[in-house]
Amino acid sequence: MSIEKTLALALQQSLRELYNIDIPADAGLIQPTRKEFEGDLTIVVFPYVKLARKAPDMVAKEIGDKLCASVDFISGYNVVKGYLNLSIADSFWNEQLHAHFRDTAYGQAERLEEAPILIEYSSPNTNKPLHLGHIRNNLLGHSVSQILIACGHPVVQVNLVNDRGIHICKSMVAWLRYGNGETPESSGMKGDHLVGKYYVVFDQHYKEEQKELIEKGLSEDEAAQQASIMLEAREMLRKWEAGDETVRKLWQQMNQWVYAGFDATYNRLGIRFDKTYYESETYLLGKALVQEGLDKGVFYRHEDGSVRVNLTDEGLDEKVLLRKDGTSVYMTQDLGTAQLRYGEFQPQKMIYVVGNEQNYHFDVLKLVLGKKLEKEFGNSIYHLSYGMVELPSGKMKSREGTVVDADDLMDDMVQEAKNGTEALGKFDFPEDEAAALYEMIGLGALKYFILKVDPTKNILFNPAESIDFNGNTAPFIQYTHARIRSLLRKADGQEIDINGPIAENCELGTEEKQLIKTLYRYPQVVLAAGDNYSPALIANYIYDLAKQFNHFYQETPIFKEEDAAKRQLRLQISQWTATTIRNGMKLLGIDVPDKM
RNA sequence: GGUUCCGUAGCUCAACUGGAUAGAGCAGCUGCCUUCUAAGCAGCAGGUUCUGCGUUCGAGUCGCAGCGGAAUCACCA
Numbered sequence: 221m222s223i224e225k226t227l228a229l230a231l232q233q234s235l236r237e238l239y240n241i242d243i244p245a246d247a248g249l250i251q252p253t254r255k256e257f258e259g260d261l262t263i264v265v266f267p268y269v270k271l272a273r274k275a276p277d278m279v280a281k282e283i284g285d286k287l288c289a290s291v292d293f294i295s296g297y298n299v300v301k302g303y304l305n306l307s308i309a310d311s312f313w314n315e316q317l318h319a320h321f322r323d324t325a326y327g328q329a330e331r332l333e334e335a336p337i338l339i340e341y342s343s344p345n346t347n348k349p350l351h352l353g354h355i356r357n358n359l360l361g362h363s364v365s366q367i368l369i370a371c372g373h374p375v376v377q378v379n380l381v382n383d384r385g386i387h388i389c390k391s392m393v394a395w396l397r398y399g400n401g402e403t404p405e406s407s408g409m410k411g412d413h414l415v416g417k418y419y420v421v422f423d424q425h426y427k428e429e430q431k432e433l434i435e436k437g438l439s440e441d442e443a444a445q446q447a448s449i450m451l452e453a454r455e456m457l458r459k460w461e462a463g464d465e466t467v468r469k470l471w472q473q474m475n476q477w478v479y480a481g482f483d484a485t486y487n488r489l490g491i492r493f494d495k496t497y498y499e500s501e502t503y504l505l506g507k508a509l510v511q512e513g514l515d516k517g518v519f520y521r522h523e524d525g526s527v528r529v530n531l532t533d534e535g536l537d538e539k540v541l542l543r544k545d546g547t548s549v550y551m552t553q554d555l556g557t558a559q560l561r562y563g564e565f566q567p568q569k570m571i572y573v574v575g576n577e578q579n580y581h582f583d584v585l586k587l588v589l590g591k592k593l594e595k596e597f598g599n600s601i602y603h604l605s606y607g608m609v610e611l612p613s614g615k616m617k618s619r620e621g622t623v624v625d626a627d628d629l630m631d632d633m634v635q636e637a638k639n640g641t642e643a644l645g646k647f648d649f650p651e652d653e654a655a656a657l658y659e660m661i662g663l664g665a666l667k668y669f670i671l672k673v674d675p676t677k678n679i680l681f682n683p684a685e686s687i688d689f690n691g692n693t694a695p696f697i698q699y700t701h702a703r704i705r706s707l708l709r710k711a712d713g714q715e716i717d718i719n720g721p722i723a724e725n726c727e728l729g730t731e732e733k734q735l736i737k738t739l740y741r742y743p744q745v746v747l748a749a750g751d752n753y754s755p756a757l758i759a760n761y762i763y764d765l766a767k768q769f770n771h772f773y774q775e776t777p778i779f780k781e782e783d784a785a786k787r788q789l790r791l792q793i794s795q796w797t798a799t800t801i802r803n804g805m806k807l808l809g810i811d812v813p814d815k816m
Numbered sequence: 817g818g819u820u821c822c823g824u825a826g827c828u829c830a831a832c833u834g835g836a837u838a839g840a841g842c843a844g845c846u847g848c849c850u851u852c853u854a855a856g857c858a859g860c861a862g863g864u865u866c867u868g869c870g871u872u873c874g875a876g877u878c879g880c881a882g883c884g885g886a887a888u889c890a891c892c893a
Contacts, residue, residue, distance in 0.1 A: 254836065264835055266873060276873085302873085303836060345893075382893065499893090526891060535819070536889090543891045550893050579820065580888050607822090608887080615886090644855065661855090673829065676821080678886075680828070689855055691841035692829080699855050707852060741832095748832075760830065763840085774848095774857045816855075 222744070223261070223308070224250050226291065231263060234286040239272040252737070258298055259305030260737065266302050276302030310728045313736045317789075320739070321796035322719055327746050327803045329372035335566055336374040339365055339604075341573035342491070343380045346478040347387040348416035348618050350485055350626040352681060353575070353609045356670050359809060360606055361573040362491045363671055363755040366807045371750035376565055379493045380557065383475050384500040389456040391415050392470055393449060394422035404477050410484065410627065411477030416618075423619045425449050485626055488663070490809050497557065503548055505556025509593060510541050518592040529588055539584050554585055562597040569600045571753070576605040576676070604753050607678035609670075624683055633687065634662035640689050646816070657813055664694035664810040671808050672759035692763050694810055697801060700766040701812040704798040707778060709814075711791050714779070718791045726789045731772040735793050738765050742800050746807070755808055762804040769797050 227250055235241040249267065253259040265280045272279050277299050284297040284304050295309040320326055341361020344354060361377070368375050395402070395418040404411040426449050433443035444450070459467040486492070510527050513519035519529045525544035531537060541551055561570060572582065582603035589598025608615060609624075616623040637658040649657060669687045673679050689695040711718055728736070742761070749757040778794070781787045802812050 249835080251832065251835080257836080262836085266835075269873075301836070343893095385893070387893085524891090528891095537818095540891050545891085547891085549891060575887095576821070577887055578893090581893090583820090605821095610886090640855070646853090646855090669828095677829090678822080682828090685827095685842095688828090688842065691855095693841080693855085695855055696841095699853080703853055703856085710852065745832090752833090756830090757832090760840090767840085770856060771858090773852080777852075779852055816853085 223293070223312070223740075224744075227261065227263075227287070227306075230287055230291050231283065233290070234283050235268060238282055238286060239268065241268060241271045243268075252741075253305050255734075257300060257303075257305050258307065260308040261306045263304040263306065264302070265304055269302070280304040310733070311725050313728060313733055313740075314725050316740050317736055317792055317796065321792045321799075324799055325803070326796070326799050327742050328370050329743070329746070331374070332372040334374065335568040336376045337368055337569045337571065338376045338378060338561055338565055338567035339368070339571040339573065340378050340380055341365075342486075342493070343382065343574070344482060345382045345385075345387060346412075346415070346475050347391045347419045349410070349412040349481060351616060351618070351623040352626065352629060353616060353623075355489070355626050355629070355666075356606060356609050356679065357573055357575070358486075358489055358491055359667055359670050360604070360675055360755065362489070362809050363758075363807060364571070364573070364604065364753050366809065367746065367749045367753075367755065367758065370746050370803075370807055373750075376495065376567065377493050378495045378497060378561070380497045380502070381499065383498050384460065384471075384503060386453060386457050387419070388471065388474070389453045389460065390422040391418045392467075392474060393453045393456055394418040394425065395474065396470070397425075397449070404480070410481040411479070412481030412485075413625075413627070414481075415474050415478050420619065420621070422449065422453070488630060489667075499553065502557050502560065503553045505560060506548060506552040506554070507542065507556070509555045509559060510552060513541070513588075513593055516593070529584075529592060531584065531587060534587055534591075536580070536584060536587070539588075541588075551581070551584065551588075554581075555589060558585070558589060558597060558601065559595070562595075562600075567597075567600065569602055570597065571602045571604050573604045573606070576607055579603070579605055602753075604675070606675040609679045609681055612680070612682050612684075624681065630663060630666065632662075633666045634658050636686055636689070637662035637665070637695075640695075641816075649815075657816060660811050660813055661689070661695050661698060661816065664698055664805075664812075665689055667808060667810050668694035668697070668759060671755040672763070674756045675754055694805070695816075697762055697766045697805060698810075698812045699816055700769055701798055701801045701805075702814060702816040703773065704769070704794050704801075705814040707791070707794050708798065710779065716787070716791065718788065718795055720788075726785055728789075729776065731768075731775055732789065732793060735765075735768055735772055735797065738768055739793075739796050739800055742804065746804075749807070758804050758807050762801055762808075765797065765804075766801060769794075 229245055232243055232245050235243060249264045251262050251264070253262045263283065265276055265283060269276045269279050280299040280302060284299060284306070287306065288294050288297060293309050293312040294306050296307045298305050339361060342354070342358050344350060365375050365377050398421055399418060402414065404414050407414060409417070426447055429447040429449055430443040433446060434440065438446065456467060460471060510519060513529065514521065514527060519527055519541060522528050526540050527542040528538050528540050531539060539551065540549060543549060558570065561567070574582065582601070582605070586598055586601050589595045589601065591598070611622065611624070613622060641658065641661070665687050670679065672692065708718070745757055745761045749755060776790060778787060778790045781790065805812050
């Protein structure tokens with residue numbers, strides 16, 4: 221049982237005995253003591269003073285006495301203005317150290333026997349390469365998956381590729397018209413970039429043509445509708461839906477190029493999916509659900525023939541679920557894929573990692589499935605809604621070329637890592653090792669930069685300023701880890717057996733105790749990160765830990781320490797710290813080096 | 817216009833879900849490499865937490881109003 225839980229129960233007991241007050245066992249307000257006060261854990265007694273009808277300090281004192289007597293690891297207490305600061309005995313912290321410092325899986329909860337959590341993320345369109353916004357999505361999805369696994373949950377990671385639709389047809393038309401048979405091989409371009417290039421080409425010609433038509437006297441709307449290149453794209457989509465062989469073949473060819481490109485990017489990011497869905501295979505799903513809603517009378521057929529749902533009672537609007545020509549809209553297939561997945565995995569929860577621009581869509585999806593169709597799985601849908609990545613100039617727009625390309629950015633970061641390393645004069649690496657290190661540092665810096673921010677908030681990225689490598693960054697944390705590994709190598713070289721006989725109840729210095737307290741907290745941070753779907757909690761914790769370690773490292777000699785027990789203690793704390801950093805960073809999808 | 821979200825140091829972000837004197841990094845200024853890796857450590861400076869009213873023993877956090885910004889309100893996805 222955790223120390224907080226033990227204390228909460230003891231507090232509940234004390235309040236009952238002292239004042240006949242009943243509080244829930246988990247309601248005790250217990251927090252780490254602020255460092256400017258003496259003590260380790262603090263109980264705020266204000267909530268009880270009214271019921272106890274005594275002064276705050278008196279209540280704190282009485283509870284303090286009671287807890288001292290009933291909990292053996294409390295070694296003392298002090299009271300400051302209604303705050304009861306409890307001191308925990310060194311022996312308790314020593315026990316924690318000895319119990320965990322060797323555990324390479326520290327922070328991994330026992331696997332729960334339960335239904336899996338399904339998480340969908342990435343979900344790219346196949347008409348353009350990934351940009352920084354997609355990177356945030358991918359990193360979040362991957363990291364939250366790792367965190368949930370660390371919390372003990374079985375997790376199924378899925379991707380839903382949007383491989384069909386008018387946007388892909390645009391690339392296809394432009395490639396046919398202007399491509400001269402260009403391929404990734406012939407051009408040396410990554411496949412997703414090549415297809416993205418023709419998406420832009422389409423837009424350029426489309427705009428030119430519109431301009432010409434407007435000069436001939438057409439209205440803007442008419443020009444947008446009648447431009448020949450757009451008519452061609454529409455015809456292409458119609459043929460695709462009719463199963464036209466030539467169109468399907470070209471479509472497959474160009475999508476294959478894109479997938480090869482995506483795979484390379486996913487690999488570099490360290491991302492893998494358990495299952496990939498393709499919209500070309502799922503876009504017809506959901507029509508049965510729409511019919512079911514009609515039969516139940518919760519949907520209705522509008523006079524123009526479309527099927528709609530009225531959500532005005534819920535504070536939302538009317539929503540079209542099926543076009544008047546009977547074809548699907550986005551919502552239709554999302555209804556269908558939710559049902560499909562539920563049937564396949566019986567997940568306890570379905571998480572969708574999708575930007576907050578789609579909040580409305582998911583509100584509707586949940587309401588329609590849960591409340592209107594009364595599907596149990598509708599209520600298990602959770603929209604992990606994250607903020608946009610913005611540039612100083614505003615939102616990124618693919619067609620206007622104001623996007624930060626994912627592959628380019630990764631290249632830049634790795635180059636930056638190389639420059640930085642060389643500027644610091646660290647050259648003692650073989651070439652292949654150095655390349656791997658730059659990759660680790662560069663991508664680490666990028667991933668951490670994104671993940672340390674609360675997912676719900678927007679991120680501002682300024683391409684003119686490179687991402688930092690100092691301070692609250694991955695390289696700082698990676699460096700701290702490398703330092704510790706260096707210490708441990710040195711211990712090994714001196715044939716000091718860290719795991720050997722353990723000094724019982726070593727007296728703890730301030731820095732040592734502080735580190736143990738922080739390390740002890742890690743599993744709770746992982747659980748909190750899981751509850752809140754927030755890698756940022758892990759990132760901020762690991763930074764705090766690394767910072768504390770560097771302080772300790774500076775203040776406290778290890779190999780110069782003559783007392784063997786103390787040296788042993790410090791090495792054990794160091795090892796526990798290294799493991800926790802490694803495991804925590806792993807949850808962010810970031811690797812840490814042994815040397816840097 | 818309706819709905820939702822956001823507003824904390826010059827900049828980028830924290831603040832354990834209502835608790836003690838709001839903390840970090842970057843940028844600026846000072847020190848520390850014959851000593852376990854200076855991508856580090858220590859220090860200085862920087863705040864009316866957008867404004868006002870309210871609830872509370874206690875508000876950056878909750879409520880109301882205003883100001884400013886973003887998203888959304890498609891038979892696009």
